Amino acid sequence: MRCGVLALQGDWAAHLAVLDRLGTAGLAVRSAADLAAVEALVLPGGESTAMLRLMEAERLDERIADRIDHGMPVLATCAGVILLARRCEPDQPSLDRLDVDVARNAFGRQVHSRVATVELAAALGPPPRLDGVFIRAPRILRAGPGVEVLGRLDGEPVLLRQGGILAATFHPELTGDLRVHRMLVDRGAHDGR
Numbered sequence: 001m002r003c004g005v006l007a008l009q010g011d012w013a014a015h016l017a018v019l020d021r022l023g024t025a026g027l028a029v030r031s032a033a034d035l036a037a038v039e040a041l042v043l044p045g046g047e048s049t050a051m052l053r054l055m056e057a058e059r060l061d062e063r064i065a066d067r068i069d070h071g072m073p074v075l076a077t078c079a080g081v082i083l084l085a086r087r088c089e090p091d092q093p094s095l096d097r098l099d100v101d102v103a104r105n106a107f108g109r110q111v112h113s114r115v116a117t118v119e120l121a122a123a124l125g126p127p128p129r130l131d132g133v134f135i136r137a138p139r140i141l142r143a144g145p146g147v148e149v150l151g152r153l154d155g156e157p158v159l160l161r162q163g164g165i166l167a168a169t170f171h172p173e174l175t176g177d178l179r180v181h182r183m184l185v186d187r188g189a190h191d192g193r
């Protein structure tokens with residue numbers, strides 16, 4: 001199983017380092033050909049508006065949406081969640097593959113970025129919490145009935161799953177806790193069998 005990381009902008013390199021620690025082959029995805037070479041994909045944090053613009057050249061937005069429709073497992077973090085959301089505030093285009101509405105930068109400015117304890121569902125394995133790094137994170141305003149909440153911060157959903165999509169409004173690539181990435185990799189290995 002080869003796992004891609006969308007590498008147009010943002011903190012994609014940190015995700016490749018995590019995949020390496022998990023012993024999973026990673027690939028920086030910048031083109032349609034790169035995307036065709038991977039079985040799973042990480043949409044990293046960064047600036048969703050910039051990523052949307054950069055995806056246009058090779059129509060990567062449409063291609064990624066199409067791969068998701070055909071079952072490709074995805075881990076979206078922070079800006080990546082905004083890319084997949086049904087709707088976002090302020091309004092901007094999206095791939096519309098995750099049934100959530102989000103508010104961008106809803107936890108305040110860069111100075112309000114922080115590490116906070118996320119309460120985890122049993123599906124992630126022990127311990128039942130992890131340190132979440134929140135950097136100008138989006139807030140989930142609504143999650144549809146098909147969306148399972150796997151992690152909460154102060155009661156609010158911050159880690160979600162819908163089919164093959166895992167979505168974290170925090171940055172699991174910035175701590176040593178590999179469980180969120182492992183969930184993606186396990187899913188990719190399982191689907192590829």
Ligand code: GLN
Pocket residue numbers: 044045046047048049077078079080082104105135136137138
């Ligand atoms: N503020 C960014 C956005 O709106 C997301 C921040 C992040 O990915 N760390 O796209």
